[in-house]
Amino acid sequence: MRDFEFQNGTKILFGKDQEQYVGRESTRYGKKLLLHYGGGSIKSSGLYDRVVSSLREEDIEIFELAGVKPNPRVSLVREGVIICKENNIDLILAVGGGSVIDSAKAIAAGAKYEGDVWDFYTGKNSVSDCLPIGVVLTIPAAGSETSAGTVITNEDGFYKRAMGHNNLRPKFSILNPVLTYTLPSFQTACGITDMMAHILERYFTNERNVELTDRLCEATLKTIINNAHTVLENPTSYDARAEIMWSGTIAHNDLLSTGRVGDWASHDIEHEISGIYDIAHGAGLAIVFPAWMKYVYKHDINRFVQYAHRVWNVEIDPFDLEKTALAGIKKTEEFFRSIGMPISLTEVNIFDEHIDEMAKKGTERGPLGNFVKLYEEDVRQILQLAK
Numbered sequence: 001m002r003d004f005e006f007q008n009g010t011k012i013l014f015g016k017d018q019e020q021y022v023g024r025e026s027t028r029y030g031k032k033l034l035l036h037y038g039g040g041s042i043k044s045s046g047l048y049d050r051v052v053s054s055l056r057e058e059d060i061e062i063f064e065l066a067g068v069k070p071n072p073r074v075s076l077v078r079e080g081v082i083i084c085k086e087n088n089i090d091l092i093l094a095v096g097g098g099s100v101i102d103s104a105k106a107i108a109a110g111a112k113y114e115g116d117v118w119d120f121y122t123g124k125n126s127v128s129d130c131l132p133i134g135v136v137l138t139i140p141a142a143g144s145e146t147s148a149g150t151v152i153t154n155e156d157g158f159y160k161r162a163m164g165h166n167n168l169r170p171k172f173s174i175l176n177p178v179l180t181y182t183l184p185s186f187q188t189a190c191g192i193t194d195m196m197a198h199i200l201e202r203y204f205t206n207e208r209n210v211e212l213t214d215r216l217c218e219a220t221l222k223t224i225i226n227n228a229h230t231v232l233e234n235p236t237s238y239d240a241r242a243e244i245m246w247s248g249t250i251a252h253n254d255l256l257s258t259g260r261v262g263d264w265a266s267h268d269i270e271h272e273i274s275g276i277y278d279i280a281h282g283a284g285l286a287i288v289f290p291a292w293m294k295y296v297y298k299h300d301i302n303r304f305v306q307y308a309h310r311v312w313n314v315e316i317d318p319f320d321l322e323k324t325a326l327a328g329i330k331k332t333e334e335f336f337r338s339i340g341m342p343i344s345l346t347e348v349n350i351f352d353e354h355i356d357e358m359a360k361k362g363t364e365r366g367p368l369g370n371f372v373k374l375y376e377e378d379v380r381q382i383l384q385l386a387k
């Protein structure tokens with residue numbers, strides 16, 4: 001196990017009706033708030049009204065910026081930065097999913113910076129100060145409600161890039177599983193896939209003697225797998241929604257990566273796909289992850305055997321470990337398929353046209369991944385396998 005520092009200071013309020021406390025939590029950070037949200041689901045569900053009335057009870061002045069799209073764009077972020085600077089905003093409240101939260105994080109960093117916020121995503125500059133962020137989460141998926149990261153797309157060139165800083169972790173996140181009842185099943189399934197991918201990125205490591213985090217990863221994966229079909233068949237099952245929601249946070253709050261180095265190549269490759277084709281991040285991962293597994297499993301067959309056996313209950317064939325490893329990969333693919341995810345590029349109408357471009361763009365800042373280092377040609381081959 002590697003040495004590590006672990007600090008995740010996000011306060012979690014979990015459970016029914018917890019959004020009623022959003023005013024009380026927000027007021028700790030000031031009286032001028034930017035309310036940031038997406039395309040309207042929070043209005044049709046009634047959440048918007050409840051949030052606004054809780055903020056008003058604390059005499060908080062509300063500025064609004066709506067219209068965050070999935071795969072959030074830097075142009076809207078720039079609008080948000082101007083609002084914050086012109087009005088001396090104290091706190092940004094993100095009500096929505098990963099896209100809204102990531103956009104809020106970008107605004108929070110841009111508001112305390114003289115240059116263009118995109119500088120943080122190209123590596124030209126790094127975050128030193130930012131506004132505080134609060135969250136009311138409506139979709140368990142990206143884990144941005146406690147993560148340090150933000151992923152933004154620049155329409156100029158369709159670059160989807162990530163950056164992170166510990167200060168960008170939200171000050172508080174409100175997680176009410178009831179708010180996820182209204183999710184379309186496709187979005188529920190995308191979220192399930194994304195949170196599983198966050199665990200798998202950490203699970204496939206070259207680090208030895210990491211039994212605790214291996215088993216925490218396996219337990220979280222099994223919990224998600226056990227509850228996935230229940231939430232899809234019965235969207236108002238509180239217990240299953242609660243398990244999925246908390247799993248999504250645990251998957252990405254960095255506890256599961258303590259003492260080990262994760263991979264992250266599948267995420268980087270997926271960001272190239274959704275950067276150009278604007279598909280849902282979870283759907284892209286259901287396509288990329290199995291292809292990545294097929295490409296790299298020989299690097300550490302034993303780890304893939306452990307995964308197959310402990311997560312998918314595949315019986316180990318001591319005379320044919322490769323068969324066991326491949327069975328685990330097949331189970332992964334079948335599971336994604338069973339929850340309604342696409343598992344090939346063709347299914348989402350992506351053909352050869354941009355494969356070379358994605359492989360080139362994805363590796364222009366160096367090879368991807370840590371479990372196995374991937375160069376341009378490797379990424380091209382993984383995308384070919386994903387067809």
Ligand code: NZQ
Pocket residue numbers: 037038039040041042068069070071072096097098099100102138139140141142143144147148149150151179180181182183184187190191194252267281282
């Ligand atoms: O915009 P609205 O109308 O709210 O609709 C949203 C959106 O269309 C809808 N939705 C959300 N909650 C709902 C709901 N519809 C009905 N009822 C509800 N309760 O769902 C759609 C998708 O929302 P989005 O926020 O895009 O989903 P998600 O949370 O999956 O976020 C995806 C983004 O997060 C990034 C991804 O790359 C992608 O851009 N990621 C961020 C990470 C991070 N910051 O740590 C890590 C992840 O790996 C990921 O890359």
Ligand code: ZN
Pocket residue numbers: 142194195197198267281
């Ligand atoms: Zn993800």
